[in-house]
Amino acid sequence: MSYSAPRDPIRIGITAISFVVLAAITTPLLVTAITAFNATTETAFPPNGWSLRWFENIFNRPELIAGFWLSLKLALLASAITITLATTTALIMTRHAFPGRDLLDAVLMSPLIVPQVITGLSFLIFFVRVEANSQFWNLLLVHVLLTLPYALRVVRSSLLRVNPKLEEAAMGLGASPLVSFFRITLPQIRAGLFVALFFSFVVSFDNFTATAFLTTSGATLPVEMFLYIEASLDPTISAISALMIISTTVFVLFVDRLVGINRIT
Amino acid sequence: MKRNLVLAALLTPAIALIAVFAVALANILLLSLVDKGGEFSFVYYAQFFSDERYRNALFRSLWIATYVSATCAILGYPIALLMARGSPRLATLATLMLATQFFSIYVVKMYGWMLILGNNGIINRLLMMSGITSEPVPLMYNELGVAIGLFAAALPLMVFPVNAVLQNISPRLEEAAHGLGANRLRVLLTVTLPLSSPGIISGIILSFVFCFTAYLTPALLGGGFFKMIGNVIYDQAIGRFNYGLAGAAAVVTLLVSITVIVAVNKISNSLLGPVR
Amino acid sequence: MKKWCKAVAFASCLLFSQAAKAETAVLMTWGGVWQKTFEKVAADFQTKTGHQITVVAQANADAGLARLTAARGKSDVDLWTPNMVNYSRAVKANLLAPLPGPDEITNLKDIPQSLRFKHSVTAWVSQRGILYRRDLVPFVPHKWSDLWDPRLDRKMAAPSATFDAGLFPLMAAVTEGGSEKSFDAGFNKLKQISGRFTAFYTSNVQSIRMLESGEVGLIAWGVLPNVIQYLGPDSKYGFVIPEPAFVAETPIAIVEGTKKAKLARDFINYVLSPEVQLTLSSAFGSTPASMKSEIPKSLTDLIGPIPKHYVVDYDALSDALPGVIDSYEKLVMTR
Numbered sequence: 001m002s003y004s005a006p007r008d009p010i011r012i013g014i015t016a017i018s019f020v021v022l023a024a025i026t027t028p029l030l031v032t033a034i035t036a037f038n039a040t041t042e043t044a045f046p047p048n049g050w051s052l053r054w055f056e057n058i059f060n061r062p063e064l065i066a067g068f069w070l071s072l073k074l075a076l077l078a079s080a081i082t083i084t085l086a087t088t089t090a091l092i093m094t095r096h097a098f099p100g101r102d103l104l105d106a107v108l109m110s111p112l113i114v115p116q117v118i119t120g121l122s123f124l125i126f127f128v129r130v131e132a133n134s135q136f137w138n139l140l141l142v143h144v145l146l147t148l149p150y151a152l153r154v155v156r157s158s159l160l161r162v163n164p165k166l167e168e169a170a171m172g173l174g175a176s177p178l179v180s181f182f183r184i185t186l187p188q189i190r191a192g193l194f195v196a197l198f199f200s201f202v203v204s205f206d207n208f209t210a211t212a213f214l215t216t217s218g219a220t221l222p223v224e225m226f227l228y229i230e231a232s233l234d235p236t237i238s239a240i241s242a243l244m245i246i247s248t249t250v251f252v253l254f255v256d257r258l259v260g261i262n263r264i265t
Numbered sequence: 266m267k268r269n270l271v272l273a274a275l276l277t278p279a280i281a282l283i284a285v286f287a288v289a290l291a292n293i294l295l296l297s298l299v300d301k302g303g304e305f306s307f308v309y310y311a312q313f314f315s316d317e318r319y320r321n322a323l324f325r326s327l328w329i330a331t332y333v334s335a336t337c338a339i340l341g342y343p344i345a346l347l348m349a350r351g352s353p354r355l356a357t358l359a360t361l362m363l364a365t366q367f368f369s370i371y372v373v374k375m376y377g378w379m380l381i382l383g384n385n386g387i388i389n390r391l392l393m394m395s396g397i398t399s400e401p402v403p404l405m406y407n408e409l410g411v412a413i414g415l416f417a418a419a420l421p422l423m424v425f426p427v428n429a430v431l432q433n434i435s436p437r438l439e440e441a442a443h444g445l446g447a448n449r450l451r452v453l454l455t456v457t458l459p460l461s462s463p464g465i466i467s468g469i470i471l472s473f474v475f476c477f478t479a480y481l482t483p484a485l486l487g488g489g490f491f492k493m494i495g496n497v498i499y500d501q502a503i504g505r506f507n508y509g510l511a512g513a514a515a516v517v518t519l520l521v522s523i524t525v526i527v528a529v530n531k532i533s534n535s536l537l538g539p540v541r
Numbered sequence: 542m543k544k545w546c547k548a549v550a551f552a553s554c555l556l557f558s559q560a561a562k563a564e565t566a567v568l569m570t571w572g573g574v575w576q577k578t579f580e581k582v583a584a585d586f587q588t589k590t591g592h593q594i595t596v597v598a599q600a601n602a603d604a605g606l607a608r609l610t611a612a613r614g615k616s617d618v619d620l621w622t623p624n625m626v627n628y629s630r631a632v633k634a635n636l637l638a639p640l641p642g643p644d645e646i647t648n649l650k651d652i653p654q655s656l657r658f659k660h661s662v663t664a665w666v667s668q669r670g671i672l673y674r675r676d677l678v679p680f681v682p683h684k685w686s687d688l689w690d691p692r693l694d695r696k697m698a699a700p701s702a703t704f705d706a707g708l709f710p711l712m713a714a715v716t717e718g719g720s721e722k723s724f725d726a727g728f729n730k731l732k733q734i735s736g737r738f739t740a741f742y743t744s745n746v747q748s749i750r751m752l753e754s755g756e757v758g759l760i761a762w763g764v765l766p767n768v769i770q771y772l773g774p775d776s777k778y779g780f781v782i783p784e785p786a787f788v789a790e791t792p793i794a795i796v797e798g799t800k801k802a803k804l805a806r807d808f809i810n811y812v813l814s815p816e817v818q819l820t821l822s823s824a825f826g827s828t829p830a831s832m833k834s835e836i837p838k839s840l841t842d843l844i845g846p847i848p849k850h851y852v853v854d855y856d857a858l859s860d861a862l863p864g865v866i867d868s869y870e871k872l873v874m875t876r
Contacts, residue, residue, distance in 0.1 A: 010449045014343040015355060021340050022362040025417040028377025029369050031387065035380070042753050045380050045387065089279045092272050102530060106523050107283055112471070113522035114290065115478040117499045118515040121508075122289035124611045129292075131615075145286055148279065153471065154426055157463035161433040188433070195429040202368055209480055213611075226372045227598055230744045231573030233753065241373040248368045252361050318870060384739065385755035406740040407876075489701050489741030489874050500703065503607050505863060506630070 033242035035235045043235040054239040064240065067224035071205050074136070074220065078143035079151075079200035085144070086151035086196055091181070094159045112149040119146070120213030127214070138214055146207060147200035154199060158192025159185070297512030309513035319497055319514060326493040327521065329408065330476035333415045334423070337472045338465060341423035345464070346457075348424070349431035367421035375485045378414050379405060382486070406488025414482040419475050423468035430464030431457070459537070466533045470526055477522060494518050565593040566801040566808065568620040569605055572598035573746065574766055575622075578824040586811050592804055594620075601744065602627040603703065609636050609796060619799040620808060622664060626706035628792050629859045632660050638795040638802070646806055648813035651831045661792035664812050665827040668765040668847065669708060669789065670782035672748070677758030685716045685783045688761050689730060694737040697759040698751050701741040702869040707862045708787055709762045710869055711853065715785065721857040724865055732872040741874055752778070764789075765844070769826035772843050784848035788828070 031045050039049030058064055089108070093101060111119065119142065127138050162185055170180035186193075208222045215223055225237050300306040313319045347359045366374070381387045384401035392398045404410055434457065442452045458465075480495035487493075492500075494514060502511035570579055576598045583594035599605035602623040609616055609631065623631065631637050637660040643649040649662060656663035671682050679692040688697070700709050714720060714727030739757050742748040745767035748760045763780060771778045793812060795805045811817055818834040821827060828836050828847065836847070 008449055010453065011351075014346055015351065017340065018344040018347040018359055021344060021420070022359060022366075025420060026362050026366050028374055028381055028417070029366060031380050032373055032377040043376075043380075043750070044754070085279050085282070088275045092276055096272065102527065105530070106526055108279060109470075109474075109526055110283070110519070110523070111286060113474045113478065113526065114519055115480065115495050115498050115515060117480060117495060117502060118290070118293060118511070118519075119286075121502050121511075122286075122293050125292060126285075126289035128611055128613075128615065141282075141285070145282055148282065150471065153467045154429055157426060157430055157467050158433065160463050161430065191432045192429045195425055199425065206368075206371055208371055222370050222372060225370055227572050227600060229372060229376065230600055230746050231571070231576070231598065233746060233749055237373060237376075241369060244369060245365055248365045249361060252364050380754070383754060383756050484743070488739070489743075490876055503603055505703075505866070506607070506610070 029241070029245055032238050033245055036238035036242040038235050038238075041234040043233065043238060054234060054236045055243070057234070057236045058239055058243075061228070061236065063218070063224050064221070064228065064236070066218055067221035070136075070218065071221040074139055074143055075201045075205040078140055078147055078204040079197050081140075081144050082147040082151045082200045083155075083193060083197050085148060086155045087193065090152055090155040090159055091185075094156055095164060108152055109149045111145045116146075116207075116209035117213075120210035123210070124213045135215060135218070139211060139220070142210055142214060143204040143207060146210060147203045150199045150203055151196035154192050154196040155189065158189040158195075162188045293508070293512045294516055296508045297510075297516055300509070309509040310517070312510055313513045313517060318492070319494075322492050322494050322497045323514075323517065323521070325408075325491070326477050326479075326495070329412055329415065329493070330473050333412055333419060333476045334469055334473040336416055337419050337423040338469055341420055341468065342427060342465070344420075345424045345427035345431055345461075348428045350436065363421055363424060366417070367425075371418065371481060374418060375414055375482055378410070378417065378486060382410050382413065405486055406490055408487075408491050410486040410488075411483045411491045411493075414486045415476045415479055418479075418482060419472035422471040422475055426467035426471065427461055427464035430461045430467075434460045462533065462537055466529060470529055473525065474522055477525075478518060563591050563593065564801060564804050565595060566619040566799075566804045567595045567597060567617055568622070568808070569597050569599050569608070569618045570622045571601070574770070574824060578821065582812065582817055582820060583808075585817075586808060589811075590807065592807070594804075594808055602706075606631055606636075610634060614798045616796050616798060618796055619801045619805050620793060621796055622791055622793050624706055624789055625792065625853070625855045626859050626862060628658070628661055628794065629855055631794070636797055637661065638797045638799065640795065640809075641806055646810045646813070648810050648831065651815075651833045652813060653830075653832060656790055656830050658792060661794035662809065662813065663790040663830040664793040664809075665791050665818070665821045665825055665830055667789040667791055667825060667827045668782055668844075669705070669712075669787040670763055670765060670780050670844075672752065672760040672763030672768055673779050673781075674752055674755075674758050675777055675779050677752075677755060679758075681779065682759070682781055683783060685712055687783075689734055691737075693759060695739055696757055697738060697761055698740050698742055698748060698757045699738045699761045699873070700748075701743045702866045702874060704743060705762065705764070705789070707858055707865045708789070708853075710865050711858065712762070712787055715851060721854045721861060724861065724868065728868055728872055731869075735873045735875065738873075766825035766827060769824075769840075769843070780844050782844060782847055785851035786848045787853075788850045790830075791827075 035043045035045050035047060036054055037050050037052070038044055038047040038054065039051035042048060093105065123138070123142055132138055167180045167184050170184045171177060175183065206222055207220070208226060211220050212223045212226070219227070221240075225240060229237050297309050298305055298307070300308045344359060344363065348356050348363075350356075351359070379386070382405040383389065384403070384405075386405070388404060389398075389401040392402060393400075404413070438460070439452050439456055442456045443449065447455065478495050479493060480499055483491050483493040483496055498511045498514045498518070501507045501514065568579060568583070570576060576596050579594075579596045583596055587593050597618070599608065605621060605623055606627045609618065609621065612618075613636065621631075621637075628637075640646070640658070640660055640662060646662075649657065652662055656666075671688070673682065675681075678696065680687075680690070682688070710724055710727055710731065711721060712727075713731050714724045717726035717730050719726045738761075740751065742751065742760075745764050748763065749768060749771070751757045752760055765780060765782075768778065768780060772780055793809055795802065795809070799805060812821075813831055815831055815833045818829040818831040819837065822829045822834065823837050823839060826840055826843070841847070
């Protein structure tokens, strides 16, 4: 909209609608974060008194700390694997029309559309049958599976905006397909790749339903948080949420300094 | 020939992963087609379609997913525009708000909504204190509460893909159109919107499917009154150990979702030209 | 983890004369007050014997059963506390090991025969009742039929269909003259008042949250162990156990295929000992299973004398359960 005057009604309208909606969807987070400061064991809003005790309590619950580390490890590894798979697959699918491509697309989207309860249940039974006992690798497999559709979708629509003739030109000038990919195509889809990576990380970290089936002891953070909420009234989970909001904000601001946040989302 | 081999090799890991998934699912499919006596039978499908609870859950899931994802598209597009084209400060602020929301744990998001929407929640307390209403307005434990919760959770799934596409559309195209005499609205509708359509399609598919198969939001915000297909599957599988019926419901859900995705792809192909 | 390792090493040194290698077994029970209490019991057990019991949480007994079913024969869980209905299902699915007799678990002799079963023994007896907020209810309930009072319109929440394995519909049936074999009268009444429920809860904490936030003034079916910590003379919460009381005998069982059978037996024996029975009773507000233990006075001070309870035919209930759940969903959980 750099071509339009700052005060034109459309720009104002778009800005207004956007912030009203954004404010509406972020309010629950704010409210939850404030309940973390309750002095009593109730998750009340407005808080009954002010205290930091629930932040301290996070560290008294080893399952929450262990959950955090497990979620972090899983998310990092899963998103790295997914982005690689998504890029190679998306490249082939957007550049070559082969019979059954639409079907393949639908099939690759399937982890998204199969309800997570069924994904979780299926894999639980499957892993027991094939005697795959490592919880970490089992979860990793399922997390890669669950994040792949998001990444694929985003990378594909990014690749659609890239003109393949540029690559052909590079190859015509003597570059190998690999070099022309890295030098020509990759920079153009960088925004899409970052979105895909970001998405995959969050989807893995945040995953609840499917993961819940596969964790026997020592679950991921979301599952542990859910179990905690279902078992205790106190706002320890609000405290974790408040911390996450702060760290997300810091992280996003930091990346904005480095790269310019708008380029990568 | 060698080239085809290379291409096939590159596709293999993704296909292998899906194959493993297919095997696990096939097991569930099998469970849905074998009755208690071990014989092949459609009894669970008959049960599913003949029970109004399950039919209703399926239809209301389709319905709510449709209007929530449509709302996401309508309200999410301006946000994506702001992020991609707005002034740097505002764009960063918008991105920050959306990213924070997206990054928060799902369970916590929903509990936050319960504090706001309940009969004794913030909205109702404000309404009653200011005298606008004398009784609490039921914003939760019904379809409205579930729709609000789903909208909030699905919105980032719409905005991020659209933004990613918009980032790659050169603003010069819009400037050029404007320079040729189109006013801003016209540029938006005839240049920006069509060019960003792959992102919109992605966003619609992701948010639709998310809403359609949601489980936590209807469980927490529906109060038991608004069960969706995800709840049916969970209740049957975990609550009743009725893997046959749960499997049948899952297979039906899967078929419906695939149909919607294929339909959306085909419509977008015919409207916008084939996907390259 | 380091703390446990040090404790085990220390205890092993102390007990090395017993020449016993420190072992670990896993107990699966509910989260919250149950898990926390058993963690304390396990810590005491470890001090005494040097063996460790790890306590893991199940979201509910159904989920616990699902976990055991999926990992059949290779489960990492050795001990389990379900509800009676899931116990019954687990037995039918051959997931539990038969419980040894009093020669191997000596404290069994203090448990009345009615609380001993082939594959488990009752570890505590948990009370059900009506939980309410004194400041939000129009009147203080005393009878189960008080739930049918029109003054409670839009002020109460009821359990969901799968909550507490059919006991709530059973209470309605019994209150209206029915039984485990005849639920119709109960369902007619529940259907009649179904519009008065604000919401249905699937967990205890969910129900308490609704009360705490003021969404409702009364919880139609409350589980005492979850709420006992909130009760007291100055508390805004009240808990009443109308007659006939409905109780949940909570069994503890050994999982089939466990490799820690002896440790499991020893822990069960410990749980049935008078001191631990008293610990559980005080923490859960439950009545002890052991005849050697008394109901703590702190409990009767809090909620008054506990009335006679209705003896549930769990086999009949278990058979009727799928139908009961379906009827509840169709007739009661609709608007």
